[in-house]
Amino acid sequence: MKITKIEKKKRLYLLELDDSERLYITEDTIVRFMLSKGMEIEEQDLQEIQEYAQFSHGKNLALYHLSFKQRTTQEVRNYLVAHGIEESIISSVIGKLKADSWLDDRQYAQSFIQSNLLSGDKGPYVLQQKLSQKGISSAVIEEELNQSDFTELTDKVAEKLLKKYLGNLPSKALQDKILQSLINKGFSYSQAKAAYQHLEIEEDEESQQELLYKELDKQYRKYSKKYDGYDLKQRLTQALARKGYDFSDIASALREYL
Structure with a gap:
């Protein structure tokens, strides 16, 4: 069979054969097989061209996705699936990208953790969850987190x-x-x-006292409508204790307040 047309269509090329068969191929495919108009190819050659064209297209898609930022293997795989690339082709593309160091989940985890240590505010448990969601193995995550000082x-x-x-x-x-x-x-x-x-915490006793009395005013307005005497005192004590005030400070304040 003979190639009758090779025409550029955006990112791909349309290849037409004299038996009316048409397929889309990448520029890499044209170069690899030195394809040109009028060239005679065998059936076996056509199958090889088709397989390589799919692989090349999948690889180009993945590299485009990686051109914006570093990504994990799972992220690239999901991207290729979304673009209709066959699973067998995806596996070949992933293997090639790893061999050429375009994909490295361990390096991704290292960069992710270091970036957080420099400018983030998340602890190891949150990072572990985020990295796991991106498809990185628990063993790799654990090893990299253990090597990091938080x-x-x-x-x-x-x-x-x-x-x-x-x-x-x-x-x-x-x-x-x-x-x-x-x-x-x-x-x-x-x-x-x-x-x-x-932490170096300088406690301002006067400020703490003001906070206590301010909260006491608030709680008194709330409970004095329903309670008085001992019941009111108990309600106020419990309310202030729940807010984190010390019992001795509460008792002292209540003696002055009630």
Whole structure:
């Protein structure tokens, strides 16, 4: 059979044969098989051309996807599936990209973790979840996280939390808030506890007293409508304790207040 036309169509080329067969191929395919108009090809050659054209198209799609940013194997695989590339071709493309160092899940995990350590605020548990969602194996994630020191980052996040909440919460509530916030960001309790202990907290006793009385006013307005005497005192004590105030401070304030 003879090639009767090779015509460029956006990213691909249309190849037509004299038996009316038409297929789309890549420029790489033309170069590899030195295809040209009027060239005679055998059936076996045509099959090889078709297979390589599919592989080349899949590889070009993957490289285009990778040109914007680093991606994981699963992300590239999902992209190729979405573009209708056959599974057997996808496996070949992935293998080639890995061999040429275009795809490296371990390197991706390293970069992801380092970027967070430099400019992020997430702990290892959140990073583990995010990397797992991107298809990176748990073994690779665990190894890379174990080789990373989160001490400096945990301290930095704890400092930001302290600036945010200092002066707005009683001492106990402040500690609980910072610890819980760090845990919510993916740090372990031991990491959060160590970071809290590294903080230099200058407690303003007068400010703490103002916070207590302000909260006491609020709770008194709420409960004095329904309770009085001993019941009111118990309700106020419980409410203030839940807010993180110390029982001795509460008792002292109530003696002056009631």
